[in-house]
Amino acid sequence: MREIRLHGKGGQGVVKASQIVVQAAENCGLFGQFIPFFGVERKGSKVYGYLRVDRQEIRQKTQIYYPDIVLILDDSLLNMPETYAGLKQGGTVIINTAKDFERLSIPDNAGQVIAVDGSSISETQLGRNLPNTAMLGALAHALTLIDKEHLFNAIEQVFDVKNRQAAEIAYNSARVFNGEGVA
Amino acid sequence: MTMEKRLVLTGNSAAAEAAALCRPDVIAAYPITPQSSVVEHLAQMVYDGDLDAELVQVESEHTAMSVVQGAAVGGGRTFTATSSQGLALMYEPYFRMSTLRLPTVMAIASREMTSPETIWSGQQDAVSVREAGWIQMFCESNQEIVDMIIQGYKISEHPDVCIPVNVCYDGFYSSHSISGVSLPGQADVDAFLPSYSKNYSAILDPNKALALDPMTPGNLLMKYRQNHLASMQNALGVIDQTDQDFAKKFGRSYGGLIEEYRCDDADIVIVTMGSMTGAGKDAIDAARDDGIRAGLIKLRFYRPFPAARMVNALKGKKAFCVMDRSVCFGWDKGSMYVEILAALSASAEKYSYFSAIGGLGGADISLEDFLQLITQLNRIKNTPGEHKTH
Numbered sequence: 001m002r003e004i005r006l007h008g009k010g011g012q013g014v015v016k017a018s019q020i021v022v023q024a025a026e027n028c029g030l031f032g033q034f035i036p037f038f039g040v041e042r043k044g045s046k047v048y049g050y051l052r053v054d055r056q057e058i059r060q061k062t063q064i065y066y067p068d069i070v071l072i073l074d075d076s077l078l079n080m081p082e083t084y085a086g087l088k089q090g091g092t093v094i095i096n097t098a099k100d101f102e103r104l105s106i107p108d109n110a111g112q113v114i115a116v117d118g119s120s121i122s123e124t125q126l127g128r129n130l131p132n133t134a135m136l137g138a139l140a141h142a143l144t145l146i147d148k149e150h151l152f153n154a155i156e157q158v159f160d161v162k163n164r165q166a167a168e169i170a171y172n173s174a175r176v177f178n179g180e181g182v183a
Numbered sequence: 184m185t186m187e188k189r190l191v192l193t194g195n196s197a198a199a200e201a202a203a204l205c206r207p208d209v210i211a212a213y214p215i216t217p218q219s220s221v222v223e224h225l226a227q228m229v230y231d232g233d234l235d236a237e238l239v240q241v242e243s244e245h246t247a248m249s250v251v252q253g254a255a256v257g258g259g260r261t262f263t264a265t266s267s268q269g270l271a272l273m274y275e276p277y278f279r280m281s282t283l284r285l286p287t288v289m290a291i292a293s294r295e296m297t298s299p300e301t302i303w304s305g306q307q308d309a310v311s312v313r314e315a316g317w318i319q320m321f322c323e324s325n326q327e328i329v330d331m332i333i334q335g336y337k338i339s340e341h342p343d344v345c346i347p348v349n350v351c352y353d354g355f356y357s358s359h360s361i362s363g364v365s366l367p368g369q370a371d372v373d374a375f376l377p378s379y380s381k382n383y384s385a386i387l388d389p390n391k392a393l394a395l396d397p398m399t400p401g402n403l404l405m406k407y408r409q410n411h412l413a414s415m416q417n418a419l420g421v422i423d424q425t426d427q428d429f430a431k432k433f434g435r436s437y438g439g440l441i442e443e444y445r446c447d448d449a450d451i452v453i454v455t456m457g458s459m460t461g462a463g464k465d466a467i468d469a470a471r472d473d474g475i476r477a478g479l480i481k482l483r484f485y486r487p488f489p490a491a492r493m494v495n496a497l498k499g500k501k502a503f504c505v506m507d508r509s510v511c512f513g514w515d516k517g518s519m520y521v522e523i524l525a526a527l528s529a530s531a532e533k534y535s536y537f538s539a540i541g542g543l544g545g546a547d548i549s550l551e552d553f554l555q556l557i558t559q560l561n562r563i564k565n566t567p568g569e570h571k572t573h
Contacts (some may be wrong), residue, residue: 019361023191026363032191034361037545040302059324059461061356063547 002145005064006049007083008073010042013132014049024146024154025053033058053145069142073131078105092142096131114138116174125166133163137170186368194357197325197364198290199224201332203234204372208259211239211250215269216302217354218292244269248276255285258386260379267294267308280347281316286339288332291351292358295544303545304354306508310518318418319486321457322352325364330435336376337425343417353458367433375432415487440489442481443496449478451560454505456482459548466553477557490526502535502564504556508542535563537570
């Protein structure tokens with residue numbers, strides 16, 4: 001099972017991004033499950049997402065304490081204590097950011113870091129700061145159970161070709177750092 | 184078993200799609216977190232022409248229940264949904280719905296009761312109205328929500344039952360969780376759930392003037408209550424039978440009143456209700472891998488309370504713990520726990536047992552929580568009597 005924890009703010013599309021991943025899992029015969037956790041339901045408040053993909057049915061409906069992947073849609077959340085909490089040894093950190101690597105407070109146990117300016121890509125591509133589909137482009141580097149093609153097809157299925165292109169651009173422009181001790 | 188559609192849906196959308204498959208004549212509801220998207224989804228379906236139902240926008244939950252009550256008295260099939268404070272505001276017509284013996288299905292995306300102020304999950308809302316004469320069942324998965332709304336009408340409208348049904352599922356953990364679900368085909372649902380037969384003698388009809396529910400003296404009222412109680416007991420058998428009939432048609436069975444998971448040779452058992460069950464089952468599997476003979480009982484129907492099946496499922500076990508997502512004020516324990524002890528009565532003294540309470544106000548009930556309960560049960564299993572929760 002792959003456990004992905006999303007960190008974002010209301011209005012950035014944490015829920016829709018996760019719905020696309022669950023749809024992609026469904027489309028390739030896998031199982032997906034997503035549980036959101038909202039603060040108050042308004043734009044700008046913190047949103048957490050607990051996303052799971054597995055080859056078998058996912059029974060537990062719980063929060064994710066030890067994520068394989070942390071996907072951060074807003075780099076103002078990097079210094080929140082819960083953002084990197086529990087990241088598995090060698091786990092992946094994906095961040096929507098234009099900042100330099102040194103300013104991302106990457107935890108020591110991260111094995112892979114993927115940084116991309118999803119907000120700028122979405123502003124160019126969609127005319128609004130809706131970074132979720134661009135960040136799925138970055139996720140395609142790390143989401144081993146679902147291949148890129150299935151994931152991007154699901155983006156087009158749930159949204160449209162413009163969002164797919166946003167993901168393509170993000171996939172190609174992402175800064176990917178691999179190896180133990182990338183921090 | 185033809186033509187099931189596979190869709191990726193939230194629990195709330197799953198509830199709405201299932202309700203639509205049951206062809207309700209009238210829907211009325213008032214938005215409240217975390218239920219709101221059930222009605223939004225249904226309103227969209229009506230607007231798009233995908234659902235031929237009268238959707239009534241109302242100004243409160245009290246009115247929502249009153250509207251579906253009027254429609255049901257007129258012989259219609261109805262649907263509504265609510266949560267927590269909305270259910271509380273609905274209480275007066277809610278009670279009348281069951282005591283008038285009007286079939287319907289109402290989804291409850293269960294949510295903690297304020298105060299402290301909260302919008303998150305908890306089962307206190309539904310559990311607190313357990314004496315209002317409705318059938319109440321709790322779902323574990325989005326698929327179960329779909330299947331139980333369809334079964335809910337079958338049970339509710341059964342001539343030996345005639346009691347409204349609550350299909351409850353945990354706010355956010357189920358209502359907003361997204362997963363793939365199989366949606367039965369319309370023709371199959373139509374065959375399983377024939378159109379609501381309006382052959383009661385007391386149906387409001389403008390061409391046949393009739394006054395319903397006049398002031399009723401106590402001795403007659405007692406008779407009505409007695410009938411209601413008896414019908415609630417009839418429901419026990421109807422629920423199990425409906426589960427089997429549904430399985431024949433759609434290939435999915437849930438065990439009826441309760442589900443027993445790896446209980447056959449179990450020494451210790453955890454009792455759960457609702458969405459927490461999945462993590463409970465995963466914990467049971469992990470304990471089994473460590474050589475601990477653990478099992479799980481999922482209570483599916485809280486009303487009528489399946490006392491006989493619960494007692495039977497616990498027979499021969501050494502220890503059990505009941506995990507409640509609500510509290511029973513005055514007993515200092517969980518609500519379901521108190522009822523299970525009532526079902527066991529004197530035979531409880533053979534067991535080692537305790538009450539656990541968690542998941543209030545949106546708090547998580549994690550795999551780790553269940554593993555700790557199993558460890559504790561394993562430690563006390565040879566010391567009969569009530570134990571404290573640590």
